[in-house]
Amino acid sequence: MIKVAVLGYGTVGSGVVEVLQDNRELIAGRLGEDIEVKYILDLRDFPGDKNESLVVHDVKTIMDDPEVDIVCETMGGVGAAYEFTKSALTAGKSVCTSNKELVEKHGAELLKLASENGCNYQFEASVGGGIPIIRVINTSLAPERIDSIKGILNGTTNYILTKMADEGADYASVLKQAQDLGYAERNPEADVEGHDAGRKIAILASLMTGKDVAYDDIYIEGITAVEPVDFKFADRLGRRIKLIARADRNDDVAITAFVAPHMIPKDHPLGGVNDVFNAVLVTGNMLGDAMFYGKGAGKLATASAVVSDVIDLGRAKLAGISLPCVWSEDKAVLRAHDEKKESFFVRTASVDADKLASVIPGATKVADADGQTGYVVDDISEKELNGAIERSGVCVRKIRLA
């Protein structure tokens, strides 16, 4: 019998308990051992809840109980969650989490701490919710030198961009609609400014390189500046606008990682990923492209990912093994996002179009729309492009092409 404690009985935590209890028999059949939720840590009481009797308020009860094999940290944040995770690992209890912020900040350190204490730290649910991407990178893609990861990693922004494209509506009104539907937070900054996607690509880039990629070192651009006219141009180009989180290998040493809106072809695998769905496209040196698609959030999808870790941790505990994950504390080498040659869409007021075209000689005119003229510029770094735009003296909006 494997005994589990769940830290935090919120959305994800209660989902984890639900998955473990509702699918208990089939999970036991697959693991070859029963899994029981012994404790739920929460500051609140839950009178009437069927798991009321499992709720404890003092984390010490869990840490001091040698019967607890696995701790699911579904609290979020980097304060108590960090302390409790360290306590559990130090006590030889394996930990799994859905907490992307903690994983991004302390992943390498916590993996090392687990290894030193003969237990494991797992975080499938921290990226892509129910999409099994972390374990896939650590196992299925272990033969590969991963050359690129491109992800639609945030459901809120993908919903907003999908609606703006389909309805021709502006950002503010679609955001309000998303908030009313519960797809966006009242304070949407973490999503719409790209921070959430940035944390997730930092985690994936760390696994891609085996070294530490910090969120703070990643260039991040959100979707708040995307306007209805951009979707008109995208349509003319046979493209959709998506917030793409990217990590690209430059050479044997360095990678580039950033988050920014991109215009991607409609028939690109990521081009059909709409609404709140997420997807991750991985390019390996042997495999070529593989894409993983599903619900990036949601109570039970995320909980299912946490429970897949619980099962792996249970198996590892029974066999006394460590689970595969290479992520050292050494810093990965990051190149600036604006130095690599790429392709861009740029637009400016049609009256200024000649001025712009004169400073960017390679610019190819796409179309006019709503008093704006759009161009495609190939094989230019963002730095060079910004320099040219500055010299032009006109007001320009740009979106990357991918």
Next chain:
Amino acid sequence: MIKVAVLGYGTVGSGVVEVLQDNRELIAGRLGEDIEVKYILDLRDFPGDKNESLVVHDVKTIMDDPEVDIVCETMGGVGAAYEFTKSALTAGKSVCTSNKELVEKHGAELLKLASENGCNYQFEASVGGGIPIIRVINTSLAPERIDSIKGILNGTTNYILTKMADEGADYASVLKQAQDLGYAERNPEADVEGHDAGRKIAILASLMTGKDVAYDDIYIEGITAVEPVDFKFADRLGRRIKLIARADRNDDVAITAFVAPHMIPKDHPLGGVNDVFNAVLVTGNMLGDAMFYGKGAGKLATASAVVSDVIDLGRAKLAGISLPCVWSEDKAVLRAHDEKKESFFVRTASVDADKLASVIPGATKVADADGQTGYVVDDISEKELNGAIERSGVCVRKIRLA
């Protein structure tokens, strides 16, 4: 040091050697142990090949060498491949394979034999080429009761259907084009009649149920009867025609498994899977939908999947553990494919349309095209529908909707 023997130096076998050698250093970094190809079994010699010295002609050399930990069976067929796999497992050597025919026929038995001999049998490459679906089902989806698997599991037929849709061409001319490009065999029967997809869905259905699902018990319909006019109707319905291999849970006991062309909505995740690409859409009771997309075939993509197994087998060997896979020799309960109520597209010559509509009262007219009239019929089993068509006495073509 883990030592590997590769059986068969054909397309996949030589790809396995290439992946293991070219990515040797990074694989060793992830496994924590070097992997070396010690033998290549083939009847032929390979003068001038850089691995010429590794080639042996007698399988006994491999089976008798206690240094060989892992055998990669990339021969194909169910004759020698079956015998050699049994010999290796009996000798305690773990085996991985890309051989879907052997896995479909003897998977449960070989898993049992491996378990009895303290080693493992793995077959990631047998379904979906480079798409990591087998390991995902066995690990990431272990918390789930899988309710449905829908796959585009054959690249040749997907290429043909994509071209027929895009070019309005007929089956025979597109098949010829596919053959000229090397996407279809000279004898295309295994692909175009759905047998290849049938073997693959039999394997996935076995993993879904944990019991044995035999290819022979699966209803299989290929793509040879799909005509250009069907694509016109599909387009009117906002759909694409895809050869879908399905396994659906009916209840706690039984599943339905079959292969047949389906009209699926263009914005369905499988609707955007074109050309030779494959994809598998899995629906779990907690997770909802997750889709896995990539190259279903190809030397290096398939080889990468074999090597992901080699790495897992190496890890398992070092730790002395068995890898998770539930697939018993008990027969799964299969319900007939034609008893479940579904939706269908049917068409007949427009002159016969009234006769058809009169025997299928629920039929909704879609459109006329090329002298044919098309209908959608909802909530009817194929058996009932066939009965009605027979009573109508007219010639009818039907394609499932999904």
